[in-house]
Amino acid sequence: MKINPFEHNYFLGYVSQVSPQSVKIHFPSSVLLNRFIFSGEEFNGGLIGSFVAIEGESSGFLGKILELDLPERERLELNEKAFQGKDFHPLAKVDIMLSFDYFNPFDIRKGLDCYPNIGAKVFVCSSNFIQNYFKRFGVKHEEVPYIKIGTLTSNKSTEVSVSQQALLSRHCAIVGTTGGGKSWTVSKLVQSLKENKNKVILIDPTGEYHTFDGDLTQTAILSLNSYLSYRKLTVEDLFFLLKPAGKVQQPKLMEAIRSLKMIEIDTEDALSEYKKEQYLEKKKKTKRNLQAFYYRNISKIENGFLEFNIKKLVDQLREECIYDSLYNDSNTFGDRNDNDISNCVSLISRTNNLLNTSLFNNIFGFDKIEDNDNELINIIERFLASDKNILRQTC
Template sequence: MTKSTINSELLFGKVNYIDANSIQFEYINNQHEPIYFGGNRYGKGEVGEFVIIESQVNLVLGRIIEIKKDDLAKSNLEIIGKVQLLGTIQMDTLRVSAGVDYYPSINDLIYSAPHDFIASIPQKMQKDAANITLEIGSIDLDQSCSISITPEKLFGRHLGILGATGGGKSYTTARILEECLKHNSKIILLDPTGEYAEFSDSTVTNVHLASPINPARGSIPISIPPECFEETDFIALFEPAGKSQGPKFREAIRSLRLVELLKIKKLHEDFIEEDIFKKIGRLEENYKTAIRSIPDRYLLEMPNTKFNPNKLCAQIKEEYTTVSQNFYKFDEFNFNHCLSLLTRINGIINSHTFKFVFKENMLPSFADKILSFYIDPTKRLLRIDMSAIGFEFKAREVISNVIGRFLLNKARQQSFTQKPIVIFLDEAHNFIGKSIGNEDTLAKLDAFELIAKEGRKFGLNVCLATQRPRDITEGVLSQLGTLIVHRLTNDRDREIVERACGEIDKAASDFLPSLQPGEAVIIGNDFPIPLTINIKKPTIKPNSEGANFQKNWA
């Protein structure tokens, strides 16, 4: 045991009651006046303060959760407090472990825990020393006792950054990004608001979708080509009516896949006209012959087989046929039932929102950019600016799901085992647990849910930042091994965090509404002892400020 852990100057109380989860204490000779010791302020018995209980066998770490005057019917009105028991400190090594090995006894002494010791708890809870740590904050406001956490503890089982608007969530995200950039990391940031555009040094690759108003310096426009979509994406996006339009829509996709395969093999080019498979006025046998000529016929049914969606409307018309004397004849009556679908397809394909999908095929593909970023040893952060993507047609949800699915498929192919990737998804409540389409074409946008469930096995980890935890599915929240929780004032938000994370109980969650901006609690599988820290301000500040009325209305 070292002098810095137990110091007589920080003594303030003794145990007078013990139960399974907590102890009660009384002050010794009214020694509960706050003091400054070693340059730091100690409350010596204030609510929220970490304390050390000196028992006969070991040291017990706790946190004061209640102070009150005892029996009001008595005249002496003795002040007592309640301490939640958090963990055990080994006297010889000062190693910290969750849970209580030996309970304190009556009259055991209680000390304020030194700030530098509390700051070192993340290191004291791991067995081996780490070469790479991320300094994200400190235990006190003067930043003298900094807290550093290993990437394994922070990202190893996925990270969640939660907090109400104005609580400091964006600053925390920026701070962690800065710390990651100091090391040979691989980070992909999906930025739906453009607030991280200031990250633009030589280790950062900035790309953007659509046309943001304020792109980052040197940002490159990219596209998401249609071949990155799957059949279910198009069905959910275009919403063909189940019985009248759905079968013809699927037949059109199959015919367009056939066109692509015929062009690759240079077969039956006379069956193809303006990149569609011509049926109306042609022999029925042509279609059967074309299919028989494809050696890899299973590709016609594969959901990720390439086809040209810009030709969907023309090909759908070719599917409305009847057979007369072995020739296809146009079925105008039934085709009229499909006009609403054609209108929707034309509206989406020609919309500005999806321009970078259907009309900008000369731009670099996002898939190529991700792969080139991964193999470039000089690049550490790939920021994808999604701020210019519109909200109509659920475009943002669809695009983020396409990106997430691409990364998950690459991870399943063991592409990221040499160097793990961490995906930062800001405003995650807008993308997690969503679905598109009507009841006939419903498709779950679950790429990031699958990453949370299985990605870490393949070197793909995720960091979700959100101010609405209640909109994130509990299944995803429960997969987040570490949570950095800023102020949460909504009861439902706090309840969902309690249910999703077994390491935080009612006593700990009661502190969440009173956290100051920039203050956060770290909890999770690797942090069974919740720590309240002050996040260090990032050098590169996110552009998350609202309008300055004092300046602009003066």
């Protein structure tokens, strides 16, 4: 489909400044910012979010208006009378999104290997031009299903469709502020994938999509109590969740993890003198046996995973708050250290909150000793073999 992106009826202005990140456009007249209708289509020439095409020597450029401004001299002349009878010369900052072949506009190039020149003409993009660009984004062959995402902010009548191949062939993340429409976008994607006869696995830890679509004939709920076992998380993951302070809290948390992992692998009860209700009590105990056990099993203890009973982490953190040695005896753990306890109060509180928050418990199964890898694999295999479109996994 041949479309001329540089139609003179869509003219806006000229490039007046070029930088690696953006260009500035000079509008010869503020009239060009006004709403107008051409060939039955309504245009808003200078709205924030409007797409523009920039005419280069050997390449065209697609950009988006980010800012509108007036030259300083004209800003100083602003008043009600000036607005009614004087023509202004606005400036716009435009983010350059991509470049395309001058003679084949839909031949999109990766990256920017050139930039517009000063004085290059700028045109507002028609909805047909934008629609075709989005449809061709990431497409490797023509016969692909499309997902209707929404409409342009600059033109509500312009519906945007993106190829399913471009969105989901590798990785896709949906990010945004609270209330920005992330949940709605996910629902739209799931709905479109279902319409395109694809299978969807929806992990829903908060139950946000429990009423999605209401079409239970196409929805398979194969389990309501599955979870991602915390034992598959890494030590770095736990540090991220608990955010221990550097000087005291981080070493104490690391020691608590090591102690609980030693209990986990002590199948022959070699640490019986230290064990107390599934955690280690070190206060005033000799170091030798504990250290010897650690070095014999260091590869298992330092494997980076949370393979221990995490419900005992709060108790173990308290037990780690002791002096390094007992008086002048370097071979014996010291007594309780109230300063360490005081420094670790916030960490202990965060740990307790994490382990007792139902949302995190449902996701990571903190109160379950075993992991559930086999159950999740069986659920997915049964879903893929079924005639359902959506697997809604509610934790």
